[in-house]
Amino acid sequence: MEKGGFRVDPLTIDTTKIKFTKKQPVTALDKLNDTGLISTVLAAREREGLILFSTIDQIFNWARLSSLWPVTSGLACCAIEMMATAMAHHDVARFGMEIFRASPRQADLMFVAGTVTKRMAPRVKKLYEMMPDPKWVISVGSCANTGGPYIESYCVLKGVDLIIPVDVYIPGCPPRPEAWIYGIIQLREKIKNQGYGAKWGLNK
């Protein structure tokens, strides 16, 4: 490798000589820091990081964001991208979200994936109200965000946030699976910073 860029043919690299510099996590604190999921962690110094203190809501947040179960509801073509995101290539199971529940009573998260027509709007609202707390909503695509190309239509709601509160908006028509995953990561950040731990400034 020369200065200023990679000039080495990657096929000729001897991978046996590469040494990983990252330290393997040893203590419980290291392991938890390594996940990057809990932002408020206090360690007892004298026990060398074997005892952890945190606010309880941060632990809850960690549990919530690690397995968000979405409800199976697709309204239009964005739902096709939702299926693509859930499939093996983009693999939303990495975020613990692979179980699309068939019942809103078992779900935490709702993707509003597609055009919300006037006739579908009360059904979407009912679906949201059937979900148990805590619940989150991601609005996906131009139609669900603002009405999109149907903004001048007589039968399309101009944004799903008129009827239910939305946490994350993903633009696109329809958004690619990469955009979905970015939106999911934004929602995880939002959940991570909920509650008193973040309000009191205990997160890093």
Added chain:
Amino acid sequence: MNPAEELKQLFPDSVVSVGFQIKKPLAIIKKEDLLNVAKKVKEMGFDNLSVITGIDYRDRFEVVYNFFSYTKKQNLVLKVILDHNNPEVSSLASIWKVADWLERETYDLVGITFGGHPNLKRILLPDGWIGHPLRKDYDMNVDQFVTVGEDGEDIVSTDGTNLLRR
């Protein structure tokens, strides 16, 4: 001789004019004689009624019938011109079964009444919707909202307080 000219020879009084609409033979029919002409069209082998379209031209309505014959591989377009104040034409549901739903759609969105239709009510929009949305004089400033009643029926109202967030 294309099927439109054939119709002109058979019904010289009913067919107003013949021509072409995007390379398809077109015949403009008097609206009173549509049912007689349509029966003959069915006998000529046009077994498929592809689509019925209603158009609002502000001073008149036009209803366009697109036919296709699977045996002859031919197209035919029939057109009737209706009065703007009283758009009514006889139904073709007795000849082609598919005309039932196509005419309900045209009634729903354009507001053309089909006389003799077995079940003429809205097909896409819920019952109680004010106006016909594909008309030129449809009022876009009035927002209409749908809520679900206790029996699962759709209730249309202009105030969305039950639906919208406060």
